[in-house]
Structures are given as structure tokens and as C-alpha cells.
Amino acid sequence: MSNYLIFITTILAAGVASGTPVLFATIGELFAERAGVINLGVEGMMLMGAVTAFLVSHTLGDPWIALLVGMIVGGLMSLLHALASITLRADQVVSGLALTFVGAGLSSVIGWSLVDVRDAPRLPALDIPLLGQIPVLGQIFFQHNVIVYLGFIMVPIAWFIINRTRPGLNMRAVGEYPAAADSVGINVFRLRYLYVFVGGLLAGLAGASLSLAITPLWIDGLTAGQGWIALGLVIFAGWGPFRAAFGSYLFGAIRRLPLDLQGAPPLPLDAHLILQDPLLSYFANMLPYLFVILVLVIASGEALRKRLGAPAALGIPYIRGERGI
Amino acid sequence: MSAQSSIAERFPYRIRIQKRLDNPRWLSILSPVVLVIGALIVGGVLLSIVGVSPFVAYSRIFRAAFGTPAGWLRGELYPLSDTTIKATPLLLAGLSVALAFRMQLWNIGAEGQLLIGAWAATGVALKLLSPDTPAFIMIPAMMLAAFLAGGLYGAVPGALKAWLGVNLIITTLMLNYVAAFWNNFFIYGPWSLRGFGLTPKFPRTAWLPRLTEFADQFSILRGLTAHAGILIGLAAAFILWYVLRKSKFGYEIKVIGDNPEAARYAGMNIKRNILLVMLISGGLAGLAGMGEVSGVIHIFQERISPGYGFTAIIVAWLAKLNPWGVVLVAYLFGGLLVGGDEIQPFGIVSMLNGVILFVVVGGELLLRYRVRIERSESVTQSAAAGGGQ
Numbered sequence: 138m139s140n141y142l143i144f145i146t147t148i149l150a151a152g153v154a155s156g157t158p159v160l161f162a163t164i165g166e167l168f169a170e171r172a173g174v175i176n177l178g179v180e181g182m183m184l185m186g187a188v189t190a191f192l193v194s195h196t197l198g199d200p201w202i203a204l205l206v207g208m209i210v211g212g213l214m215s216l217l218h219a220l221a222s223i224t225l226r227a228d229q230v231v232s233g234l235a236l237t238f239v240g241a242g243l244s245s246v247i248g249w250s251l252v253d254v255r256d257a258p259r260l261p262a263l264d265i266p267l268l269g270q271i272p273v274l275g276q277i278f279f280q281h282n283v284i285v286y287l288g289f290i291m292v293p294i295a296w297f298i299i300n301r302t303r304p305g306l307n308m309r310a311v312g313e314y315p316a317a318a319d320s321v322g323i324n325v326f327r328l329r330y331l332y333v334f335v336g337g338l339l340a341g342l343a344g345a346s347l348s349l350a351i352t353p354l355w356i357d358g359l360t361a362g363q364g365w366i367a368l369g370l371v372i373f374a375g376w377g378p379f380r381a382a383f384g385s386y387l388f389g390a391i392r393r394l395p396l397d398l399q400g401a402p403p404l405p406l407d408a409h410l411i412l413q414d415p416l417l418s419y420f421a422n423m424l425p426y427l428f429v430i431l432v433l434v435i436a437s438g439e440a441l442r443k444r445l446g447a448p449a450a451l452g453i454p455y456i457r458g459e460r461g462i
Numbered sequence: 463m464s465a466q467s468s469i470a471e472r473f474p475y476r477i478r479i480q481k482r483l484d485n486p487r488w489l490s491i492l493s494p495v496v497l498v499i500g501a502l503i504v505g506g507v508l509l510s511i512v513g514v515s516p517f518v519a520y521s522r523i524f525r526a527a528f529g530t531p532a533g534w535l536r537g538e539l540y541p542l543s544d545t546t547i548k549a550t551p552l553l554l555a556g557l558s559v560a561l562a563f564r565m566q567l568w569n570i571g572a573e574g575q576l577l578i579g580a581w582a583a584t585g586v587a588l589k590l591l592s593p594d595t596p597a598f599i600m601i602p603a604m605m606l607a608a609f610l611a612g613g614l615y616g617a618v619p620g621a622l623k624a625w626l627g628v629n630l631i632i633t634t635l636m637l638n639y640v641a642a643f644w645n646n647f648f649i650y651g652p653w654s655l656r657g658f659g660l661t662p663k664f665p666r667t668a669w670l671p672r673l674t675e676f677a678d679q680f681s682i683l684r685g686l687t688a689h690a691g692i693l694i695g696l697a698a699a700f701i702l703w704y705v706l707r708k709s710k711f712g713y714e715i716k717v718i719g720d721n722p723e724a725a726r727y728a729g730m731n732i733k734r735n736i737l738l739v740m741l742i743s744g745g746l747a748g749l750a751g752m753g754e755v756s757g758v759i760h761i762f763q764e765r766i767s768p769g770y771g772f773t774a775i776i777v778a779w780l781a782k783l784n785p786w787g788v789v790l791v792a793y794l795f796g797g798l799l800v801g802g803d804e805i806q807p808f809g810i811v812s813m814l815n816g817v818i819l820f821v822v823v824g825g826e827l828l829l830r831y832r833v834r835i836e837r838s839e840s841v842t843q844s845a846a847a848g849g850g851q
Contacts, residue, residue: 225824232824234570235816235819238772239813239816241812242814243508245813362638365636416647419643420647422643
């Protein structure tokens with residue numbers, strides 16, 4: 138019995154760790170979308186954050202400065218999208234896609250010489266005293282890399298900002314009804330720039346946390362679609378931070394499943410041998426992506442029933458005095 | 463207030479962005495050219511920042527992609543042939559994306575649909591039909607399988623979008639990854655050649671004809687490996703252009719894309735059209751995948767596409783979703799891919815692609831709006847009384 142408990146604990150703990158980068162990216166995108174701008178460039182910003190952070194850590198030897206640089210690079214990238222979609226009123230879908238292409242290509246150019254680097258300093262691991270000693274729960278939540286705890290802190294803070302503060306209210310107003318927000322003196326353009334930038338910072342943080350802590354290395358296309366998964370999780374989360382956290386950690390657990398299954402204890406009917414069949418791993422690797430499709434289907438059904446939905450002005454450029462919304 | 467007026471006095475001009483009422487034809491032709499040049503300049507700056515000389519990179523790319531006039535006179539047509547090979551999947555996948563985007567269906571899944579098309583074509587060539595099946599049955603059967611498989615792979619997210627309102631961008635994107643794992647299962651599993659990451663070679667009857675096979679009649683074609691897939695692509699471009707322009711279906715796509723509310727009031731069946739467009743869109747991408755395995759490598763393996771399905775998005779957008787434009791832009795980007803093989807690091811081409819798309823997207827403002835510098839209000843008010851335009 139305890140074998141199974143250890144196995145499940147391992148899966149869940151790995152899920153919390155490997156879901157952390159996608160959590161940062163999801164929260165970031167959530168801010169941008171709450172302000173009415175959809176940014177499909179998350180994948181590109183994550184890649185750029187990951188590669189620049191890894192480069193800085195490798196050359197300067199300080200993972201904390203590297204983390205900061207990764208964040209800033211993600212933020213700067215997002216300003217390109219902000220310029221195109223907010224000021225130039227370009228199509229947000231295509232502009233975001235362009236950002237992902239730029240990020241994927243540029244990160245590959247920058248990271249060309251980094252693919253064999255294995256000794257870049259990483260962010261430290263930290264077992265929380267006392268809490269980490271709790272059986273099972275301590276292992277799942279409190280024996281991780283420091284970056285994981287930043288995720289724990291960020292979720293309630295994000296919720297509080299969005300739902301309980303004046304800036305959060307202004308942000309939502311800009312995303313739901315920019316013309317009304319404008320009429321009471323809220324600067325729609327400035328706020329949209331701000332929250333797209335916040336989204337970029339957090340996407341950069343997501344990438345940097347991958348290359349400095351969770352995966353710690355650089356390979357081409359390191360994120361493997363996690364930026365896109367963040368975009369799906371925002372919808373699943375109904376634009377709320379707590380559900381975003383749930384979705385991210387669940388995704389993390391599913392993403393790690395093919396690896397974790399290799400350590401599965403003996404199961405009845407020799408099921409563990411089937412689970413460990415190398416050919417099955419191809420299907421196990423599909424699971425995170427199928428999982429996102431599944432949660433999107435569930436979320437859209439729910440949205441139809443409860444009449445919930447995206448911020449009303451999501452994806453629509455605001456043009457002063459030109460139309461109602 | 464006083465600060466504002468003093469600035470206005472010293473500098474009595476301001477920039478206004480106005481919506482263009484007319485849409486001059488010279489602008490719609492000129493602007494893509496200007497935008498591509500602008501993108502190359504931006505890309506050049508980025509290249510020099512990362513330590514690559516843009517002039518060397520660009521001239522290498524161009525020479526590898528299109529050759530030189532002196533070379534053509536010597537009968538060296540292989541750069542054009544190589545560019546055609548890369549342009550073929552970009553053309554078919556570009557048409558796939560252009561069709562879907564016309565209806566505001568953001569199908570980002572051409573890559574996955576291409577992979578599944580290649581899988582289905584391989585299944586027909588290696589497993590379903592015997593190797594002695596004549597080519598005139600084999601090739602159409604592979605095309606049909608690739609079209610249907612790619613089409614169904616596009617129709618599933620299409621149906622989810624039409625009936626449940628599920629975000630098409632995310633689902634099609636996720637399915638790209640699923641398709642890659644699906645293919646790898648077959649490549650490393652049941653269809654593998656002794657456990658290596660590739661299948662046995664296709665029978666000759668499953669090969670699309672190549673230029674070099676006509677070298678006995680025309681010696682200049684010797685060694686040129688461009689294959690008949692480009693003809694499939696051109697035929698598809700013609701059919702798509704005709705359907706979009708002349709048929710009721712094409713008209714409905716345009717109306718639904720421009721104004722779904724109006725389309726609904728006009729009694730158009732939007733759900734059915736979403737499904738149909740995604741089916742055809744996926745099918746076209748599937749054909750692109752078939753062309754790669756049947757025209758180029760004649761085996762099925764993991765690396766059949768360096769992201770053709772993603773580049774196709776840029777191709778379609780730059781072509782303004784026009785089928786003949788896609789033909790042209792596909793050749794341009796085919797050349798960029800051929801040239802990109804000549805320069806290191808590999809990511810340069812992908813980066814340039816992104817920059818081009820960015821500049822084009824941002825620059826579309828040039829087309830829809832015009833920037834005017836005019837005198838500030840206090841000055842212009844008197845002028846407006848005289849004659850406002």
C-alpha cells in the first residue's frame with residue numbers, strides 16, 4: 138500500500154513543480170486578457186525568457202540576475218505586441234502569432250551555442266522547515282525549488298489585485314467596456330499597455346523558471362507548447378487565478394506522467410508492464426495536449442450554461458470615438 | 463492648460479491617424495513590397511546584433527534560392543528546382559490557411575494536418591495497397607487518403623468550434639503536437655524498418671513523378687528533383703480561386719468571414735460551413751504532407767516538415783489570403799528556406815519569418831489608415847471654416 142502512496146505522492150509533487158512555469162504564463166496572460174488584449178505570443182516570450190536567462194546565468198553565474206533578465210526580456214517582447222495591437226490596431230491573433238515566430242527563431246539563434254551547456258547555475262531548492270516535514274502534503278507542496286513557492290504566493294495576490302483593488306477594477310473595466318472606462322477618465326491605452334507588459338514579464342518569468350529550475354537546460358523549442366497550453370488554461374480557468382493554478386498543476390502532473398510511470402510499483406494484472414511499454418509512451422506524451430482540448434470543451438460547455446465568458450472587449454482594438462465598445 | 467498651449471504654439475502640428483475612405487489599388491500592390499523590404503531591414507538589424515552580417519546572409523540566401531542569371535545560361539536550374547520543392551508544401555498549406563482565415567477560422571493546425579496527411583498516404587503506399595498497384599491507382603489513392611485524413615483532422619476541431627464554441631486556435635495547435643506523437647508511434651513502432659526511425663522505401667509506383675525522370679527527352683532536366691506536387695498545388699490554387707470567386711459557397715465564406723451576424727440573418731448555415739471549410743482546409747494541408755513523403759523522400763520519418771504548416775500562416779497572410787498571391791509568396795518563402803539551409807544558425811530563417819509577419823501585420827495600418835500631419839486645432843479651426851474635406 139505504501140508503495141502506491143509514494144508513487145502517487147511523487148506524481149503530484151512532480152506536477153506541482155512542472156506546472157509552475159505554465160502557471161506563471163497563465164496568470165500573466167490572464168492579466169493581459171482581463172484588460173482586453175489577447176496575446177498569442179506567450180510561447181515566443183517564454184522561449185526568449187528561457188534562453189536569455191540561461192545565457193545570463195551561464196555567463197554571469199548568478200541565477201537571480203538571470204531570472205530578472207528573463208522577465209525583462211519577456212516584458213520587452215510583449216511591448217512589440219502591444220505596439221502592433223493597441224497603437225497600430227493590427228489583428229491581435231496574427232500579431233501574437235508573429236511574436237511567437239520571432240521568439241522561436243531568435244531564441245534558437247541566441248541559444249545556438251548554449252545547447253551543450255550543462256553547468257549553468259540554477260535556482261536553489263528549498264525545503265520549507267516544519268511544513269516540509271508533514272507526511273505526503275509536505276512532500277507534494279513544500280519540498281521544491283524556490284521558484285515553486287513564488288507560484289503559491291502569486292495566485293492569491295493576483296486574485297486580490299483583480300477582484301479587490303481599484304487598479305484591478307479599472308483593468309476589468311478596460312477589458313469589458315473600454316468606452317465606458319474612457320468616459321470616466323481611465324486611460325484605456327495606458328492600462329492595456331501596462332497589463333500586456335505584465336503578461337510579458339510573467340511569460341519571461343515562466344521561461345526563465347523552466348531553464349533555471351524546472352528543466353534546467355537549454356534546447357531548441359524548450360517550452361514544447363507550454364505557452365499555448367497557458368492560453369488554453371486561461372480559458373479553462375474562466376479568467377480566474379485559482380482555477381488557473383488548479384489547471385496548471387494538473388497539467389504539470391499529466392505532463393510528467395510518461396516519466397513517472399517508469400517508476401510505477403507492481404500493479405494487479407501486470408498493468409505496470411503495459412504502462413511501461415515504450416510504445417505506449419507516445420500516447421502518454423499526447424495526454425497533456427489532449428487534456429487541454431478536453432478542459433476547453435468542458436469550459437465552453439460550462440460557459441454556455443452559466444453564461445460566463447471572456448472579457449467582452451477581448452481582442453477588439455479600442456478606437457476612441459469610433460464605435461460603442 | 464498653459465503648458466499645453468505653449469507647446470501648441472511652439473509646435474503647432476500634430477499627427478492624426480485617419481481611416482482611409484478609398485482603397486487605391488497601387489497601395490495594395492505596393493505595400494507588401496515595401497513591407498517585405500522593411501522587414502528585411504529590421505531583420506538585418508537583428509542579425510547584426512546577434513553577430514551575423516546581414517549582407518552576407520541575404521546574398522547567400524538569395525543565390526542559393528534563385529541562382530544567378532549567368533548560372534541559368536549555363537543550364538544550372540537546380541536552385542529553382544530546389545526552391546520549387548520547398549514552395550510546394552508551403553503553397554498547399556498556405557492555401558489551407560488562407561481558406562480558413564477567410565472565414566475568420568484561425569486554423570493554426572496546418573502542421574498537424576500535414577503530418578496526418580503524410581501518415582495516411584504512407585499507410586496506403588506501404589500497407590493498404592500492394593506494391594505492384596499501378597501508379598495511376600496508387601497516386602490518386604494516396605492523395606485521397608491524405609486529403610481525407612488531413613480533412614478529418616481539421617474537421618474535429620472545426621466541429622468543436624461550430625457546435626460547442628471551443629477556441630479553434632488552441633485546439634488546432636494542441637493537435638499539432640498530438641499528430642507528431644501519433645506519427646512517431648508508427649515510425650518507431652509498427653511501421654518501423656528494423657526499429658529505426660523510418661519506414662521502408664515506398665514502391666516506385668507511389669512516387670510522384672520528378673523532372674529528372676524526363677532527362678532522356680530534355681537533358682537540361684537531369685538531376686532536377688522538383689516533383690509533380692507543385693502541379694497539385696497550382697491546380698488547388700486555381701480551384702480555390704474559382705470557388706471563392708464564382709460559387710455560392712465562396713460567397714458564403716466571404717459573408718460569414720466579414721460579418722457573421724449578417725450571414726446568420728441571411729439564413730446561411732454557419733455551422734455547416736465551418737465544418738466544410740475546416741475539412742477542405744485540413745485536406746489541403748494533408749495533400750502537402752503527401753507531397754513530402756511521395757514526392758521528396760519516399761519514406762515516412764519523423765522530420766518531414768521544418769514547420770511548413772506554421773510558415774504557411776505567414777505565407778497566407780502576406781498573400782492577403784488570395785490564392786494566386788499564395789503561389790507567389792510560397793515561392794518567395796520556399797527560396798528563403800532553401801537559402802536558410804546555407805547559413806548558420808538554423809533559427810535565422812524562422813526569426814526572419816516572424817519579423818516579416820510582424821512588419822506586415824503592423825504595417826497594415828498603412829493600408830487601412832493614413833497618417834497625416836496637420837496644424838493643431840486652434841490653427842486649423844479657421845481653415846476648417848474655409849473648406850473642410
